[in-house]
Amino acid sequence: MTRNYETTFILSPVLDESGTEQQISKIEAAIVREGGTVTEWDRWGKRRLAFPIKRQSDGYYAFLRFEGTPDSIERLSETFKLDENILRHMHIVLDD
């Protein structure tokens, strides 16, 4: 059974434009590897964080909507947590 998810990524502000693009395609690749289908990206760009994360006071916000299975989410989280360039990520289930 697949579900629709929305994942927020806060990417490191240290990355330059091409670095950010690379990071985003890396995330997409990880999701495809887990059998998910990417629906849509929504990018906010650099923004001030409400509180510092990993000593950074800014972050690059990107929102991803995709379809995937619940157990793939867990594995993806592990990958994202290990990634130095992702300051934080959060999965949300879009039900209905």
Added chain:
Amino acid sequence: MPKRERHGKFCRFCQDKVDKIDYKDEKRLLRFVTEQGKMIPRRVTGTCARHQRQLAVAVKRARQIALLPSIGRHYRRG
């Protein structure tokens, strides 16, 4: 400081016919938390029970992704 801020007794979300409160809409959420980032009770804001529950989830999500503060500015060091 005014003794009590008088809000209209109606739910802002019902008025705007909001079906689901979006955690990314930080401008809107900011009006339902104090300066320190704590949630304002619905008896003050007039939010209906259904929307207050949704609001709580939205605020918690927004805190996770640093759109809303989780600690008030005054209590933070540095």
